[in-house]
Each structure stands twice: as C-alpha cells, then as structure tokens.
Amino acid sequence: GDSVTQMEGPVTLSEEAFLTINCTYTATGYPSLFWYVQYPGEGLQLLLKATKADDKGSNKGFEATYRKETTSFHLEKGSVQVSDSAVYFCALSDDNQGGKLIFGQGTELSVKP
C-alpha cells in the first residue's frame, strides 16, 4: 500500500540555519503531497501542498517540490527561526482512496537562538 517515509529527528539547528527535512513516498496512483506542522500544544496545521509532479508548494518561507522521478517531497527553508520549532509531518492522499491522508512518522525540529 501507499506509504510515506521521512527522516528521523530530532533535528536541532541554530537560528538562521538552512533546513532540509527529507520525505519520500510510495504510491500506486498520482497522489497529492502535503507538509503538516504541529506547534507545541497545538493541533495539526497544513503548511503547504503540491498536487502534481514538479509543482512547488510554499508558505511562511518553507518550500517543497513534488519530484515524481525520485518520489520525494523534501521540505526546505533558507533561514529558520526559533518560532519554527515544531513537529513536521509529510503526508500523501489519493483521491481514488477518498482523500484519506497517509502520514510519515514526523520529524521534530528544535531551533536554538
């Protein structure tokens, strides 16, 4: 079945460092890809998405490009802030399966001042 694998955390960075969180997926169809973020004490929020190959999703300085050839959707940010400390989840959904989300295990990011 479909699955998502993302790099294990925790990831600890200094403020203004470059961030990459790797995500790869396995899917039989043509899924949409998502990054969700969970800030401490809060619920899951959609950070960005891409619905087809070569699409780039972006939001709040974060970017991810849907790479069909490498089945990847890596999350990047050029300069992280302390306020970016959170758990990040990569996910996919396939409309043929009703839109249910399949999540990776999450990557905890801690940004130090």
Added chain:
Amino acid sequence: GAGVSQSPRYKVTKRGQDVALRCDPISGHVSLYWYRQALGQGPEFLTYFNYEAQQDKSGLPNDRFSAERPEGSISTLTIQRTEQRDSAMYRCASSLAYGEQYFGPGTRLTVT
C-alpha cells in the same frame, strides 16, 4: 469562523469501559475523517464519512471500534471494552469534498 472541535479534550478511563469521542466539524464540510496518533508517530487513518455515509472503515483496528455520523454533521467514535493499547491521541478532521483537511485539537485517551 469556528474550527473543528472535539470533546472531551482528555479522557482517562479504566480498562474494560466504553468511551465515546465526539467531533464537531466545520459547518458545511462534507467529509469527516478520524485518525489515531500514538506518541512519537504520525496520525494513522481510521475511517471517514461523506455526509452521513461511512465510506471507508478499513483503518478501524478491530470490531471494538465503531463510528457514526447520523445527520451528516457531528460524529462519534466509540471504543468498547477499552484496552491499554487503545491509549493515544484521537484526531478528527473535516473538509469540503476532496478539499484541505482541517484538524481539531484531538482527544487524548488514557486507558488505565
């Protein structure tokens, strides 16, 4: 406007008791999803509804778990004869048809 709400936010129950978890979706949202999240893991799909119809319950772990959405709005996830392995965060999300899913704050269930 109001987001997805879930109640209770925290539930502690003894092994063998039944629990009912409630989800109140965003008004007008057609689809409603239930997920379960163990500590340190990503959410895992349980079941989903379009309007009042349960479209997919393939993620429900066993027959102790059931869900309903009788009027196409509020949904209840019921766990019968709870076991310690049922302890987790239970998350509900709603969306327009095949749209972005908006998540509620979750219900933290602890079975002692």
